[in-house]
Amino acid sequence: MGPGLRKALTLFVFLAPPLAVVTLFFLVPVVLTALLSLTDMHETLRWNFVGLENFRRMLGYDPRVHRIIVNTAIYVPSALAITIGLGLLIALASTSMREGAGILLRTIWFLPNLIPPVVYILLWRWFFDPTRYGFLNAVLALLGQGPRAWLTEYALPIVIVVNALIGASVCMVVFTSAIKSIPPELIMAAQVDGASYLQTVRYVILPLIRWPLMFMTAWHVPAHLNAYVYTLLLTDGGPYYSSEVWALYSYHKAFRYFEYGYGAAISTVLIALNVAAILIVWKVFGLRRMMELGGGE
Amino acid sequence: MGRVLRYLAYAAIALMSLPIVIMVAFLVVASFSTRLTMGLVPAGLTLENWSFLWAPIPWGLGREYVWPTLANTLMYAGGSTVLRVLLVTLAGYAVSRISFRGRLFVLAFQMVGRVVPGAGLLIGMYFTLYYLGLLFTIPGVVLIRTAMGIPMAIWIMKGFFDGIPWELEWAAMVDGCSRLQLWRRVLLPLVRPGIAAVAVFAFMEAWEDFIYVYVLLPGETKVMSVLIQRLIATEVIDYPFLAAMSLFYTIPPLVFYVLTQKHLVRVTLVGGVKR
Numbered sequence: 001m002g003p004g005l006r007k008a009l010t011l012f013v014f015l016a017p018p019l020a021v022v023t024l025f026f027l028v029p030v031v032l033t034a035l036l037s038l039t040d041m042h043e044t045l046r047w048n049f050v051g052l053e054n055f056r057r058m059l060g061y062d063p064r065v066h067r068i069i070v071n072t073a074i075y076v077p078s079a080l081a082i083t084i085g086l087g088l089l090i091a092l093a094s095t096s097m098r099e100g101a102g103i104l105l106r107t108i109w110f111l112p113n114l115i116p117p118v119v120y121i122l123l124w125r126w127f128f129d130p131t132r133y134g135f136l137n138a139v140l141a142l143l144g145q146g147p148r149a150w151l152t153e154y155a156l157p158i159v160i161v162v163n164a165l166i167g168a169s170v171c172m173v174v175f176t177s178a179i180k181s182i183p184p185e186l187i188m189a190a191q192v193d194g195a196s197y198l199q200t201v202r203y204v205i206l207p208l209i210r211w212p213l214m215f216m217t218a219w220h221v222p223a224h225l226n227a228y229v230y231t232l233l234l235t236d237g238g239p240y241y242s243s244e245v246w247a248l249y250s251y252h253k254a255f256r257y258f259e260y261g262y263g264a265a266i267s268t269v270l271i272a273l274n275v276a277a278i279l280i281v282w283k284v285f286g287l288r289r290m291m292e293l294g295g296g297e
Numbered sequence: 298m299g300r301v302l303r304y305l306a307y308a309a310i311a312l313m314s315l316p317i318v319i320m321v322a323f324l325v326v327a328s329f330s331t332r333l334t335m336g337l338v339p340a341g342l343t344l345e346n347w348s349f350l351w352a353p354i355p356w357g358l359g360r361e362y363v364w365p366t367l368a369n370t371l372m373y374a375g376g377s378t379v380l381r382v383l384l385v386t387l388a389g390y391a392v393s394r395i396s397f398r399g400r401l402f403v404l405a406f407q408m409v410g411r412v413v414p415g416a417g418l419l420i421g422m423y424f425t426l427y428y429l430g431l432l433f434t435i436p437g438v439v440l441i442r443t444a445m446g447i448p449m450a451i452w453i454m455k456g457f458f459d460g461i462p463w464e465l466e467w468a469a470m471v472d473g474c475s476r477l478q479l480w481r482r483v484l485l486p487l488v489r490p491g492i493a494a495v496a497v498f499a500f501m502e503a504w505e506d507f508i509y510v511y512v513l514l515p516g517e518t519k520v521m522s523v524l525i526q527r528l529i530a531t532e533v534i535d536y537p538f539l540a541a542m543s544l545f546y547t548i549p550p551l552v553f554y555v556l557t558q559k560h561l562v563r564v565t566l567v568g569g570v571k572r
Contacts, residue, residue, distance in 0.1 A: 007395070010476045014391035018384040018447055024429075025444035029421030036420060045427075086313070093310050108314050111321060114550055116505035118522045119543040122529055123320035126536055133536060135319060138336035165317075197303065226417055229508045233526065247417055254420045255512055267417045274417075 036264035054265035082164035087171025346541035389454025457491030
């Protein structure tokens with residue numbers, strides 16, 4: 001057996017099982033989603049190719065699409081702003097206060113990430129419960145006011161905040177470790193020169209953590225575009241599609257109305273947007289830096 | 298002026314943190330209360346909410362024990378952990394040690410795997426499992442979840458394999474070890490911390506999982522997350538009872554967090570966003 005063949009065989013033994021699983025259960029679903037988007041697949045599970053009919057329906061005569069695009073266009077930038085802004089604020093605050101207080105603050109803000117999604121949503125359901133058992137309404141009752149249906153009145157803003165807090169929790173961890181890795185001499189030098197805290201942040205800290213900052217921003221664009229599980233659990237896109245976003249619409253079409261073909265077409269658009277997002281990040285960061293940052297090293 | 302601004306900022310942050318603190322306090326307090334008044338004040342203390350641990354809970358028209366659900370959850374989380382660790386220790390070694398042309402591709406793939414919407418592929422996954430005869434089975438969801446999780450985990454494992462000196466391998470090879478023997482006998486014991494990290498991550502991900510088990514498992518094969526979701530989706534939510542069950546369900550992640558707090562920060566950093 002030649003060395004080349006032997007090496008190939010070794011590679012095969014180590015890489016074949018993981019590659020087989022990834023191919024079969026990740027790549028095949030991508031291809032199937034794309035193929036299904038060209039069919040009118042529904043409950044009967046029969047393959048019937050209809051060309052680009054689903055996309056024509058999406059762009060032409062699906063009355064809900066307009067509203068959902070508007071919702072998504074509000075949702076993604078708002079959630080992104082809160083994710084990055086709040087993550088940065090908590091990271092800056094927790095590194096500028098006493099060590100003990102900083103750890104307490106970070107522990108609190110890590111909780112949204114630690115608690116399982118269904119429990120996280122249960123807690124928000126209680127917080128906004130329309131009866132007087134809900135927290136906000138209990139507070140209102142103490143002030144002599146009647147209960148309000150928060151989740152109906154402010155569905156989209158609430159969904160944005162609830163999703164964004166998860167992102168902020170992740171950003172907080174990443175930004176904190178980036179800030180902590182700044183050599184303390186640099187910050188002290190700025191202070192000796194008479195810089196205020198805000199000036200130190202502006203001219204020393206922010207430039208030094210710009211890569212993680214940019215990466216997390218780029219990262220959360222597709223992340224928020226794809227996120228729908230919390231929304232599904234909290235408002236189910238309602239009332240009357242007022243908090244329905246693109247990714248959730250695909251889920252609803254496929255698994256609530258069993259229009260798998262149309263749902264797959266909506267997903268395909270999502271996948272295309274994701275690929276575009278990756279390519280942009282790739283161009284901006286370069287592969288090596290992207291993997292370094294993505295690997296969190 | 299600077300100091301006033303700083304205290305104002307701290308006050309604002311404290312105010313923003315308040316909902317999280319209140320909600321977590323609610324989870325603990327409500328689980329031991331008969332009911333809550335004025336938001337967070339228990340009307341009376343009881344252990345009745347925890348009775349799901351020893352008595353059947355109302356379910357549909359009858360009553361059901363929670364234990365089969367717990368067993369399903371453990372089977373799903375345990376299966377995901379074992380499979381992911383096995384595949385990733387193989388691939389992590391190959392990616393770390395063997396130079397070949399597709400290596401960069403494998404690494405780049407892990408990036409793509411993290412960004413492409415897992416949940417958006419649910420339709421494709423549903424049909425893949427359907428044609429393989431694995432739809433509505435626990436092994437089916439385990440395989441789907443593993444395929445999504447391994448690109449990331451390979452990256453973590455590679456880091457641990459990178460840390461082992463080459464000399465050790467040469468010595469073993471001179472002694473006549475094959476690559477596979479070398480991997481099993483020499484390297485695996487050395488990357489135990491990496492295996493632990495990957496295992497904890499895989500277990501937690503599956504334990505907390507909702508959307509995949511919700512769509513890819515049938516109604517009879519309930520797991521904890523789906524059970525809690527179904528109990529939330531009723532006309533009148535029984536908060537104290539649900540708080541107790543949710544707290545019980547949250548204990549494993551909490552315990553793992555406390556035990557591995559130092560390491561977890563790094564792992565979370567690496568793990569990025571869970572969706």
